[in-house]
Amino acid sequence: MIRRLTAALIAATSLNIAAAQSPDSVRLQEVSIKAYFNPRPAFTTPAAVAHIDTTALANQSGISLVPVLNTVPGVRMEERSPGSYRLSIRGSLLRSPFGVRNIKVYLDEIPFTDGGGNTYFNLIDPQSVYSMEILRGPDGSVFGANSGGVVRLDLEGEAKTGGIAGVQVGSYGLFNQQLGYKLAKGNNTLQVRQSWMKSDGYRDNSAVDRKYVQLNDRWAYSPNGELKAIFFYSDLFYETPGGLTKAQFDLDPKASRPATPTLSSASTQRAAISNKTFFGGLQHKVNLGDHFTHTIAVVTSGTRFENPFITNFEVRKESTDGVRSWLNYHTAFNRATLSVTGGLELMETRARITNYGNRAGTKDTVQAADDLLSQQQTYFLSATATLLERLILEASVSNNVNGYLVERRAPEALARQKRNFEPQTMPRVAASWLITNVFTLRASVSRGYSPPTLAEIRSSDNTINTALQPESGWNYETGFRVRNNKRTILWDVSVFRYRMDRAIVRQVNGAGQEFFVNSGGTDQPGLESQVDVQLLTPGKSRVFRGIRVTNSLTLYDFKFSNYRQSGQDYSGNRLTGVPKNVIITGLKTDLPAGFGLYVQHSYVSEIPLNDAGTAIAASYRLLQAKLGWEGTVSKGLSLRTSVGAENLLNEKYSLGNDLNAVGGRYYNAAPGRNYWLSLAVLF
Numbered sequence: 001m002i003r004r005l006t007a008a009l010i011a012a013t014s015l016n017i018a019a020a021q022s023p024d025s026v027r028l029q030e031v032s033i034k035a036y037f038n039p040r041p042a043f044t045t046p047a048a049v050a051h052i053d054t055t056a057l058a059n060q061s062g063i064s065l066v067p068v069l070n071t072v073p074g075v076r077m078e079e080r081s082p083g084s085y086r087l088s089i090r091g092s093l094l095r096s097p098f099g100v101r102n103i104k105v106y107l108d109e110i111p112f113t114d115g116g117g118n119t120y121f122n123l124i125d126p127q128s129v130y131s132m133e134i135l136r137g138p139d140g141s142v143f144g145a146n147s148g149g150v151v152r153l154d155l156e157g158e159a160k161t162g163g164i165a166g167v168q169v170g171s172y173g174l175f176n177q178q179l180g181y182k183l184a185k186g187n188n189t190l191q192v193r194q195s196w197m198k199s200d201g202y203r204d205n206s207a208v209d210r211k212y213v214q215l216n217d218r219w220a221y222s223p224n225g226e227l228k229a230i231f232f233y234s235d236l237f238y239e240t241p242g243g244l245t246k247a248q249f250d251l252d253p254k255a256s257r258p259a260t261p262t263l264s265s266a267s268t269q270r271a272a273i274s275n276k277t278f279f280g281g282l283q284h285k286v287n288l289g290d291h292f293t294h295t296i297a298v299v300t301s302g303t304r305f306e307n308p309f310i311t312n313f314e315v316r317k318e319s320t321d322g323v324r325s326w327l328n329y330h331t332a333f334n335r336a337t338l339s340v341t342g343g344l345e346l347m348e349t350r351a352r353i354t355n356y357g358n359r360a361g362t363k364d365t366v367q368a369a370d371d372l373l374s375q376q377q378t379y380f381l382s383a384t385a386t387l388l389e390r391l392i393l394e395a396s397v398s399n400n401v402n403g404y405l406v407e408r409r410a411p412e413a414l415a416r417q418k419r420n421f422e423p424q425t426m427p428r429v430a431a432s433w434l435i436t437n438v439f440t441l442r443a444s445v446s447r448g449y450s451p452p453t454l455a456e457i458r459s460s461d462n463t464i465n466t467a468l469q470p471e472s473g474w475n476y477e478t479g480f481r482v483r484n485n486k487r488t489i490l491w492d493v494s495v496f497r498y499r500m501d502r503a504i505v506r507q508v509n510g511a512g513q514e515f516f517v518n519s520g521g522t523d524q525p526g527l528e529s530q531v532d533v534q535l536l537t538p539g540k541s542r543v544f545r546g547i548r549v550t551n552s553l554t555l556y557d558f559k560f561s562n563y564r565q566s567g568q569d570y571s572g573n574r575l576t577g578v579p580k581n582v583i584i585t586g587l588k589t590d591l592p593a594g595f596g597l598y599v600q601h602s603y604v605s606e607i608p609l610n611d612a613g614t615a616i617a618a619s620y621r622l623l624q625a626k627l628g629w630e631g632t633v634s635k636g637l638s639l640r641t642s643v644g645a646e647n648l649l650n651e652k653y654s655l656g657n658d659l660n661a662v663g664g665r666y667y668n669a670a671p672g673r674n675y676w677l678s679l680a681v682l683f
Contacts, residue, residue, distance in 0.1 A: 027487045028534045029053070035106075035133050035152045036142070037295075037328050037341050037382070043481050046392055046432035046442040048074070048136040048494040048528065054157070057129060059588060059598040059626065061644050061676055062168065063176060063197070065126045066655075067600065067624065071584045073528035073552040074136045074494075080656030080668040082201050082208035083238030084273070085122045089136050090498065091524055091558050091578045092148030102148040102450045107155055107230055110281035110297045114320040115349035116374040116404075116454030117145075120303070123234035123277055125195045125212040127178050130157035136528070137496060138448025138475050141396040141428035144345050144378035147448030147471060147500065155230060156216050157182075159189040163683050166640075170676030173200035178680075187220040201239065202671040205256040205267040208238040224287040229280075236275045242266035242310065243658035243665035246615075253652060253669030260663075263310055270361025274306040296325040311513060312367055312462070313358040322347035326380075337386040345378040351454060354410075355462050368462040369410035374454050377401040390434040394444075397427045402451040406464050421470055424449045438485060443478040452504060456516040469518050473500030490532045498524040503560075505576070505611065508662045519611070520562035522575055529553040546590040554582040565611065573613040577659045581605040594631045600624050609657050609666040617666070620653035622646075640680045647673050 031042040031051045042051055050072040060068045069077040069087070078086040085100070092102040100119040105112040113119045135143075135150040143150045163181035168174070180193040191214075198209040214232040221227060242257025259265040283297040298321075305316040326343025351372045357364030382396035403420035430444035451470040458464055477496035483489055502518040509515065535547040558575035574580070583603040590596050602622040609615040628642035647670070655670035 028483075028490055028532060030487075033133060035135060035150065036384075037326065038330065038339055038384075043483070043490075044392055044432050044434055044440050046394055046430035046444055047139070048477065048479060048496070050075070050134045050136070050492075050530065052132040052134070054130055055588075057126075057131070059586065059600075061626065061646070062127045062678070063170075063174070063676070065121075065129070067602075067646075069132075069134075070582075070602065071550065071552055071586060071600070072134055072136075073530050073554045073582070074526070075134055076579075076582070078656035079670070080658075081203065081206040081238065081241055082199050083122055083210065083236060084240060084656070086656055087121060087151075088577075089134070089149035090496075090526065091522070091556070091575055101453050101455070102146055103151060104143045104146045104149075105151045105153070106143075107153050107281060108228065108297075109283050109295060109324065110230060110299050111322050111324055111345065111347060112153070112279075112299075113347075114301070114318070114374075115322065115347035115376050116318075116351065116372075117376070117451070118453050118455055120234075120275060120277060122210075122238075123212075123232075123236055123275065123279075124153070124155075125178070125193070125197070125210070125214070125234075127195060128155050128180075128193050128212070128214055130154045136494070137477060137498065138426075138446050138473070139428065141398045141426050141446060142380050142382055144376060144380075144398065145400045145402060145424070145426075145449050145451055145470075147450045147473060147498075155214065156189075156191065156218060156228075159184040159218070161185070164680055165683075166678060166680030168676055168678035171674035172202050172671065173198070174676060175199070176678075189216075189218045191216040201241075202674075203241045203254045203256055203669060205239045205241045205271065208236075210237070211235040226285050228283040228285075230283075231278075231280045233278050234275070236277075237272065239270075239272040240266065240309075241668070242271060243661050244667045244669065245664045246667065248665075249654070249667040249669060253667075257310070257665065264360075266310060268360055269310050269358050270308050271310060272308055272361075275303060276305075277301060277303040291329055291331050293328045293330070294326075295328070296323065298323050308358050308361050311358065313356040313361075313363045315354050315356070315363075317352045318349060320347065320349045335388050339384045341380075341382045343380055345376070345380075347376045349374045349454065353458060366410045369408070370458060370464070371407045371409065372454055372458060373405040375401075375403055392432040394428070394430040396429075397425060400424045400426060400449060402470070404454065404457060406458065408464070417464060417466060419466055421451050424470070424472070438483050440481045441478075442480065444475075445477075446475050448473050448475060448498070448500070450504075452516065456504060459513070459515050462513075463515065465516065468504065468516055469502045471500055471502045471504050471518070473498055473521075488534045490530075492530045494528045496524075496526055496528075498522075499561075500524065503563075506659055507565075508658075508660055517565065519560060520564065520571070521560070522558060523561045524556070524558040524575070526554070526556040526558070528555075548588045550584075550586040552582075552584045554579075556580055560611070563611070568612065570611045570613075573611060574608045576608050576611050577657065579605045579607045579619075593629075595627065595629050598626045598628075607657065610660050615664060615666060617654055617657055620651045621649055622651060622653075623648040636683060638682045640682060641678065643675070643677050645673065645675050647671060649673075 032039045066077045076088040087100045100121045105119045131154040133152040138147045168176035176197040178195040182191040193214040195212045217229045257266040279301040281299040285295045303318040307314040324345040328341045354369040355367045380398035406417045408414040428446035432442040449472040452468045475498040479494035500522045505519040531551045533549045563570040586600045607617040626644035630640040632638045650673040654667040
């Protein structure tokens, strides 16, 4: 299977290279990566990095970030039900029943991941995102404790005055409205956005409703100084239908989790999540002479979280404060440059969690109540040297201090439990060599380290798991990037092997409540390939003005090692929740009169659903399409309209399985064939 896929990829690449040599070819835009302190060309960056630009985002419906993030090899975003996201980079989904863990997320340079290691990715309106950068694999030497990767979101875009008012409707009662205006005047750019998205959902008890307001401001107060601000308020509500057994999934995939002799159904208990969050961040950058730059970002947020579940009703009040700051020294001499950066990131999250009994969606008596404090401290130093404009050498290291404090208030008060994990040093060395102007070779060695999050220490079984250990490991990686002389083709390949110790794995008890254990370890070898081809057909064609083809290929052979649990030996079993093969192909063509067509095909291979490997989700294929038009109505006023369809093959599949679920309730059915229509006015 792998040989056939690789041969097909090479053949397709060779065909595209030959086709792209037309004199009418259009160059692919040179991508600049901003995550590493100083912007640098992606082509020579010694890391597995992907850039999702405005065009790639515009190809999608705008309802969800799932389809566009899944075009990046090694990245898998799932949606158990509308609004319930999970994000995985290189298998990090293993410990994420919902939400985003083991991945660091930033809004520009402002930390979005809280001090407890959790990121509420679903709070963000997808239409407010202009671009994304994804760093795959452990990069904790600069970004703190993580072993999955880093995601950086740009919510600002270009400094250009203009506004948008749009509405979108679709299947299952979808309604998606947005309104925004950006004022760029002098040295200041102010942007305000508002959106409201709601849907009845495909399944019973799967409605979603998100109201979102965002304010951005960028003020270049002097030639050497700049101040940025990001504020948003998100009011998110979504129902959680719960997992189905294979028999229930086959019989009626639209059903929510039914009742059992001992537990009520998801609809009876009104299982849902409500998340009201305010987020605020400030970022200041100043040039201190010709060689030094100082940057500081501060963040604060507050969350009111409610989760009526099958077995209880959880209420959380969370607040997070943090700072990220660094000093950069940059110099150039002869044909060499040197950049040295030293800094820190300090994050603290306080959480008051109370679990009540759930009486048909109403809080009952208190079952458990805890106050938790989680702190993360990262101190880092990084150096990058560029020699002869072709060789890039990087070395970086961080010291990470993590700990938490727990105080139980009910059912009976207990003494505080404090735990500080042993400080961890996380080094990374990397190199990139521009062998020719069209070929770059890279290699890196890095250590990943990730302590348990608050949601894993104090999981839904209401116990405090002080025995849970951090996971860590070493990642060895090489890769190359190649492009043709006309820069109409780019091929990016990464080959890696990550060996992790004490991997954190989700388990579920008889009541359906989750808890976490250390599994022993994992062995994770993989290959990731991304091909991007820009074509422009000869002028004789009156139909196709331009064609862009993309293909991403993920080949993984992830397995458990030294994993024994409850008398069972799972060593050698495939990693739970991780498909071996994923292939995503996209085609964008520009048509006459302002029309454009985008088609995307996805293939996902079989997925193990439990650690024993006895339950397997079938492979599936998805096909989606979007036809859009944009044109000027009058001076300063234009229209943008599009129509699209998802899951055109009407596949029956689960997008977001409940791993290791008791009773075999693994499946969360995804929507069948569905449609949407959008209209926006730009002014």
